[in-house]
Amino acid sequence: MSDSAYSLRFVSTFCILLVVSLLIMLGIGVGYHTSPLEVIPGLLLFSFLSLGGLLLADIVPIPFPAVGWVAVLGVIFSVPGLLPWTNSFIDYANRIPFLATATPPLAFAGIAVGKDWSKFKKVGWKGLFVVFLVFSGTFVGSALVAEFLLRLTKAI
Secondary structure (H helix, E strand, C coil), X not given: CCHHHHHHHHHHHHHHHHHHHHHHHHHHHHHHCCCHHHHHHHXXXXXXXXXXXXXXXXXXXXXXXXXXXXXXXXXXXXXXXXXXXXXXXXXXXXXXXXXXXXXXXXXXXXXXXXXCHHHHHHHHHXXXXXXXXXXXXXXXXXXXXXXXXXXXXXXC
16 A cells, blocks of 8 residues: 555544544533533544554554554553553543443444345344344353452452
């Protein structure tokens, strides 16, 4: 990929991240009655972490997905005492409710399903049954792991 094409991709990705951040900010303002100014620093940090993950996925020669690099960067930035700005990073990140960050991807998924409604209808009830089993299994599995770890650490 040429330098100009790479730069264009990087800029367009940042613009998309800004639009998604605005949607998240709107959701936080409406759903949580929080001032948008309070969450801007955290959303900018999340956007730069995402860009950093994309950049690492492109330049590091190991086949590792960008979302994995974003997670690695997020963990490194939030390990207490590791970096001088960790406390500020955690403070800004804690101001953003997790469910508010899930709203735009869910809206985009809904639009994608709505666009391909004829394909979705072909899945039928068997496909929906499988989806229900997967969601239920994930929930029950998560609950069992949480229960086990909470009992192991004597938190309950």
